[in-house]
Amino acid sequence: MCNKLFAGRRGYFLGFVASFGLVGLALFLQQKYNLEPCPLCISQRIAFMALGILFLLAALHNPGRVGRKVYGLLHVIAAATGIGIAARHIWIQANPDKVMAECGAGFDYIMETFPLKKALDLIFKGTGECSAIDWTLFGLTIPQLSLIAFVGLGLFAVLLAFHKKA
Incomplete structure (x- = not known):
């Protein structure tokens, strides 16, 4: 059963479905x-989409x-990027006093207004809105669940x- 599930295209397609299923x-x-x-949050979605596209390819x-x-190396790089983003988000949620208290600019505004390097710096610094915990499942926040998904x-x-090709 595992051989058929993980063999070639099926396994990669399963990864694609899982990645885009999480975005959905x-x-x-x-x-x-x-x-x-x-x-x-948006950056994590982009990382899931990148993983999904790599799985689809x-x-x-x-x-x-x-x-x-x-492909495994490319997948691991994309997953590690997502892990880094999720870990940063978790840290910001755990230390809201160390992040600016007021809400910062939104993702679209940052990307449209600033050069790419500056925009990425601002995004990864996090904003006040990044420290908000609006929803949990089994006591885990969305970034924590995302971290688990990226690792998986x-x-x-x-x-x-x-895995050997069937």
């Missing part, structure tokens, strides 16, 4: 609970042994990279 879940929660995503390509390792998807990518 974030959009659902945003609409259902009227949540306004902060810049770090791998599914379409159906790589051989070396290609699986290359990264490990899944490593599994796919070293």
Whole structure:
């Protein structure tokens, strides 16, 4: 069963569905609970989409042994980026007094107004709105759940990279 599930295209397609399913879940929660995503939330969504696109490309390509390792490395880089963003977000939520107290500019405003390097600096510094905890599941915040998902998807990518093709 595991061989068929993780073999070639199926495994990569499963990673694609999981990645974009998480983005869909974030959009659902945003609409259902009227949540306004902060810049770090949006950055995490972008990281999930990047992972999903890489999984989709791998599914379409159906790589051989070396290609699986290359895709695995790319997946791990994307997952590690997401882990870093989520970890920063968790830190900001745990230390709201160390982040500016007032709400900062939104993601769209930052990206449209500032050069890319400055915009990325502002996004990753976090804003007051990044420290807000608006929704939890089993006591875990959305960034904590995202961190778990990034770790899981990264490990899944490593599994796919070293799994023998059926």
